Amino acid sequence: MEASTVLEVWESNGQQGFVFISTGERQTGAKKCISGTWKDQPFEWPKQKNEIIPYIKQQNDLGKDVYWCPHIFSSPRRKAEHALPVKCLHSDLDEAEPPQDWPPSVLWESSPSRYAAIWYLDTEMSVPDFENLNRDFNYRIGADKNCWTVTKVLRVPGCTNHKYESLPKVKLLDNNGRIFSPLEFNFVPESPDHDDMDDIQVAQPLFKLIDKYAEFMTKDMILKLMMSESDVNNEFPDRSGVLFAFEHELYKTGIPVEDIIEMLKNSGLNKFRGRKDEQRCWEREFEKVIKHVGKVTPITQTHKDKPKILSLADRMSRKLNPPGWLIEGFWPVGSHGIIAGPPKSYKSILVMEMAISIASGTSLFGTYPVHTSGTVLYIQNENPDWSIDDRLQKMLAYKGIETVVDAIEVDGKIEFREKPIPFYSVDYNLNLTDEKDKEWLENAVKEYRPKMVILDSLYMMMSGVDENSMKEVAPMMNWLLHRLAKPYNCAVVVLHHWNKNTKGSRDTRMLGSQAFRAWVDSQINAQTNDSEENTVTFYREFPRSYGTLPPVKIQFVMGEPGSDLYKPVIIANEVEVKNGQSKDIRADLLQRLRDGPRSLAELSRGLDKKMVSQEISYLRAKGYLSYDKKKYTYLGGLDDDENE
Numbered sequence: 001m002e003a004s005t006v007l008e009v010w011e012s013n014g015q016q017g018f019v020f021i022s023t024g025e026r027q028t029g030a031k032k033c034i035s036g037t038w039k040d041q042p043f044e045w046p047k048q049k050n051e052i053i054p055y056i057k058q059q060n061d062l063g064k065d066v067y068w069c070p071h072i073f074s075s076p077r078r079k080a081e082h083a084l085p086v087k088c089l090h091s092d093l094d095e096a097e098p099p100q101d102w103p104p105s106v107l108w109e110s111s112p113s114r115y116a117a118i119w120y121l122d123t124e125m126s127v128p129d130f131e132n133l134n135r136d137f138n139y140r141i142g143a144d145k146n147c148w149t150v151t152k153v154l155r156v157p158g159c160t161n162h163k164y165e166s167l168p169k170v171k172l173l174d175n176n177g178r179i180f181s182p183l184e185f186n187f188v189p190e191s192p193d194h195d196d197m198d199d200i201q202v203a204q205p206l207f208k209l210i211d212k213y214a215e216f217m218t219k220d221m222i223l224k225l226m227m228s229e230s231d232v233n234n235e236f237p238d239r240s241g242v243l244f245a246f247e248h249e250l251y252k253t254g255i256p257v258e259d260i261i262e263m264l265k266n267s268g269l270n271k272f273r274g275r276k277d278e279q280r281c282w283e284r285e286f287e288k289v290i291k292h293v294g295k296v297t298p299i300t301q302t303h304k305d306k307p308k309i310l311s312l313a314d315r316m317s318r319k320l321n322p323p324g325w326l327i328e329g330f331w332p333v334g335s336h337g338i339i340a341g342p343p344k345s346y347k348s349i350l351v352m353e354m355a356i357s358i359a360s361g362t363s364l365f366g367t368y369p370v371h372t373s374g375t376v377l378y379i380q381n382e383n384p385d386w387s388i389d390d391r392l393q394k395m396l397a398y399k400g401i402e403t404v405v406d407a408i409e410v411d412g413k414i415e416f417r418e419k420p421i422p423f424y425s426v427d428y429n430l431n432l433t434d435e436k437d438k439e440w441l442e443n444a445v446k447e448y449r450p451k452m453v454i455l456d457s458l459y460m461m462m463s464g465v466d467e468n469s470m471k472e473v474a475p476m477m478n479w480l481l482h483r484l485a486k487p488y489n490c491a492v493v494v495l496h497h498w499n500k501n502t503k504g505s506r507d508t509r510m511l512g513s514q515a516f517r518a519w520v521d522s523q524i525n526a527q528t529n530d531s532e533e534n535t536v537t538f539y540r541e542f543p544r545s546y547g548t549l550p551p552v553k554i555q556f557v558m559g560e561p562g563s564d565l566y567k568p569v570i571i572a573n574e575v576e577v578k579n580g581q582s583k584d585i586r587a588d589l590l591q592r593l594r595d596g597p598r599s600l601a602e603l604s605r606g607l608d609k610k611m612v613s614q615e616i617s618y619l620r621a622k623g624y625l626s627y628d629k630k631k632y633t634y635l636g637g638l639d640d641d642e643n644e
Contacts, residue, residue, distance in 0.1 A: 071084070083150045122181050145273070254296055334490065346536045
């Protein structure tokens with residue numbers, strides 16, 4: 001089987017560790033895999049060598065697209081920090097011809113007239129040196145400019161490509177095994193500075209500018225900016241003509257030319273990418289646009305006050321306070337964000353308690369005070385009406401809020417015996433891609449002026465949206481931010497699900513596009529444990545205000561439908577963690593570090609700083625932590641239950 005080529009490449013490395021076969025499901029002819037179907041399968045190398053080919057054959061026979069990463073890792077996680085020294089270059093040539101000056105050691109046709117290749121090296125390279133060289137080489141030969149990272153996956157020779165209706169087979173074309181010295185590539189010109197390691201990273205500076213000017217751009221403008229380079233080439237054969245017309249549209253909005261250029265440079269529409277005079281090319285391009293259109297009034301003059309330049313003394317003399325807590329420890333005033341977790345992880349219970357607490361001014365779970373009470377608008381389309389009503393009745397009883405048995409509902413308003421509680425609910429299949437639905441929602445927010453708007457749940461409100469597509473998700477999330485949260489200073493909370501990957505961190509397991517994670521101002525992740533019935537741990541992160549707070553573990557005691565029994569029991573909170581022993585501090589640190597690199601300030605928040613410093617020193621001395629760019633990274637190897 002041609003797939004055995006992947007074994008030969010890994011064998012050439014002469015290393016032990018973990019290798020990866022990745023799979024995804026897609027409808028025949030679709031550009032992207034079906035959401036939630038992507039899977040990385042690690043194999044211990046070479047111990048599990050004999051299991052790999054049968055697995056590839058099985059996945060291919062099941063109709064899945066099968067990929068592999070040419071490099072070997074020290075951990076069963078396909079992340080750059082776990083990559084071992086590299087002994088080959090790789091490239092996704094796309095439609096570029098294999099370079100005659102450097103004939104590949106291994107060459108295969110991934111789809112008709114599109115190629116991928118490997119170049120064996122006679123010496124090991126560090127990951128940073130490899131990525132620098134591989135990036136420059138890919139630019140030099142005109143290959144896919146996003147295919148130079150050590151974690152990149154390629155199609156497996158001998159398998160079926162489901163991206164095309166014809167279902168072509170990935171064909172091995174050459175396997176001569178030629179070995180190169182890295183010195184043979186030293187004269188390759190350096191690639192231009194860029195941040196396009198992958199489509200997500202390209203989108204980050206672009207996303208910030210779109211976020212800044214979203215209200216001045218149409219949906220079509222935003223979608224064009226979010227298109228990948230390959231999508232642009234497929235959809236617009238005449239890219240230059242389309243681009244010139246689009247430049248006119250953007251310029252007429254009044255967005256500053258320098259920001260328009262920055263947007264286009266980071267988009268798939270960048271026809272000058274890779275040129276040394278790229279910036280000057282863009283400047284000349286807009287000289288033509290300005291000459292054709294004439295001068296327009298910049299946004300800063302039409303829509304904003306003239307910028308005020310502040311001295312250091314002026315700035316430091318101001319008394320600007322943080323937004324403050326809506327609910328202490330659970331949501332800041334006016335903050336927008338996501339509550340995510342697997343199904344049946346009490347996400348809806350949490351937001352309903354938050355809603356009733358804010359509307360009534362009572363503490364959340366009887367512990368966390370509400371600092372700013374007011375109106376709440378709760379929109380849900382997932383749970384049956386009777387279930388929502390039953391939960392509300394339980395929570396009202398728990399909080400001691402008496403209701404009239406035959407309460408009258410007027411325009412969604414629930415009337416209580418003592419006083420009206422400004423809690424408004426809507427059971428409606430809201431579609432955030434429908435302009436009429438968005439207009440209704442914006443008018444509702446304008447009329448009721450809520451402190452918080454809750455959307456339960458997001459995936460049910462994205463009809464027709466590919467949740468894995470940045471260009472489709474970003475406009476919707478920007479609308480929530482710029483048309484609801486900011487204009488009316490209301491908190492916007494959306495509920496969302498995790499994907500089916502049970503091994504990823506809580507942050508990376510959120511279903512769908514990176515746009516969700518880029519959008520959040522606040523985030524709470526809910527996680528259950530099969531061994532602890534009716535118990536959930538809430539992980540709280542407020543990166544732009546209060547940082548990461550210690551987790552809160554709660555057991556929910558709930559009676560049958562019709563019963564008023566409801567009691568949230570707090571098992572562990574920040575006070576208990578702070579006053580705990582060293583092993584408790586260690587467990588909390590590891591929990592935070594498993595979600596990604598953290599600074600000392602992030603690790604110490606809510607904990608005894610002296611004990612945190614002691615634990616960090618111990619973990620570094622034992623080799624469990626690394627330190628780079630002022631952040632600590634957990635390297636694995638320490639059992640959570642270890643008591644040293």
